[in-house]
Amino acid sequence: MAASEEASRPFAGLSDVSISEDIPVEGDISVPVGPSRRDDEFSTLDEPVKDTIMRDLRAVGNKFIHVLYPKRSSALLRDWDLWGPLLLCVTLALLLQGGAADHEDQGGPQFAEVFVIVWFGSIIITLNSKLLGGTISFFQSLCVLGYCIMPLTVAMVVCRIVLVISSGRVVFAVRLAVVTASFGWSTFASTAFLADSQPPNRKALVVYPVFLFYFVIAWMILTYSPQQ
């Protein structure tokens, strides 16, 4: 038929757009991905809760491993999630709570302090790296910074355990070494992910706020002393 012949030659006959009504024009222009996407959504809704939780836990665990061995991979960046940072932040805040003598009225604010420092610090570093011309997105950066708190949380656990055993100058030296090592590890891990997204001559400008951020957290961990 004339209409189908015209349609077979691409962009032919565009000058004559009107189609007579007795020739039915049919076709499927929609991209066939649509219906299959709908099927996917329904299938994840119908799966048992255990599957969903295990999938998320596995993703979080995978990212923890990536922080432990920081190499240039995009796993942290590609599927960002904020579960890990939340878990780490809450753990750190709970462990830091109730430190230093006669601070009954400061038990509450210390939890809030850690939260505020971690989240607003991450937001500010993200904004800074975006303003300096970074290509990383807002939540990806939050994800990376949050996950890289993990070495410091481990250091906090170690410090807490060591302080239960004894407290003195040797213990302080041990704590200092552990906290310094984990602080360096955190900074190195986060810059391995963040600095790649910056123009090469500006890496130092992005690294400094990250350094300051982890330094403040490391300082809070180091000066933590348990209630007598």
Added chain:
Amino acid sequence: MSSGSGSRNAEPWGSFDDNLIQGGGSAVIDMENMDDTSGSSFEDMGEMHQRMKEEEEVAAEAAATEDDVADDGEFLGMKGLKGQLGRQVADEVWQAGKRQASKAFNLYANIDILRPYFDVEPVQVRNRLIESLIPVRMINFPQKIAGELYGPLMLVFTLVAILLHGMKTSGTVIREGTLMGTAIGTCFGYWLGVSAFIYFLAYLVNAQITMLQMLSLLGYGLFGPCIVLLVTYNIHFHFLFYGLWLLLGGLSTLRMVAALLSRTVGQTPRLLLCGTLGLLHMLFLLYLHFNYHTIVEGLLDSLEGHNMAPMQRVARDVPEVTLNATARNPGMLLSAY
């Protein structure tokens, strides 16, 4: 001028004719049809970029909703009318909400406005940090003040970190609020508040300085106090602090004062502006040191043991007779009951 331009119809670039016609044919070129941004070209680019993105988004969302509607039509027989309608309504509500939210976000949270102020190289930042301690003697021509915000912002955060360290070491107890809040409030309050105040004074005396330049100047002027506090929160000697206060604090104050002097005309305005800034800056450093430092001093003295004055316990004035009597005869006390 305008009558002459009215006869030029053949300009390819859209001559002044259009503006005149839109403005109702007034004799002067209608300023309302010019850009009414504050004159910086990057803001124009930002707005154009925003408008283009919004148009794209609206077109994309329109196409998406059309696709969705087409898909819903296919499923009509399978899912039933009620489910399909519900889903469609939910989709449309979501799209409308998303459009509103993204418009508001693009309008208020557009950080592209701040992007030019962060366009620095590490070498430039290092140079400016060092120069902030070197006063420049030229006060007859306006000195060049860099208009960037990266360095000042990082310096304020560094000061916050140093202050936190000082507060923790001195065991400051903050009853209403938190350590973090106090540190951030103090530093940012000083930077933003004093900048605004000095800018206001500069506006009153007609000095040639913009708010951005004032923020930048004061921000870099915090480099000296940062060093002083870093040293003296760890090494507690009074004379060391006073020496560093005068030296580094004085140098950074002189640098800021010289920059302001070069941009102000007249003796009284100069005195007012520079005196205020100098006073505030030096007093701020003094305040930061002494507010979070005295408790440590007391602790150190008591540890040394020589002069017990700061931490000495003063005995209460209890009559000795009563005390000794009660202490000697507890039995008497018991039998009284």
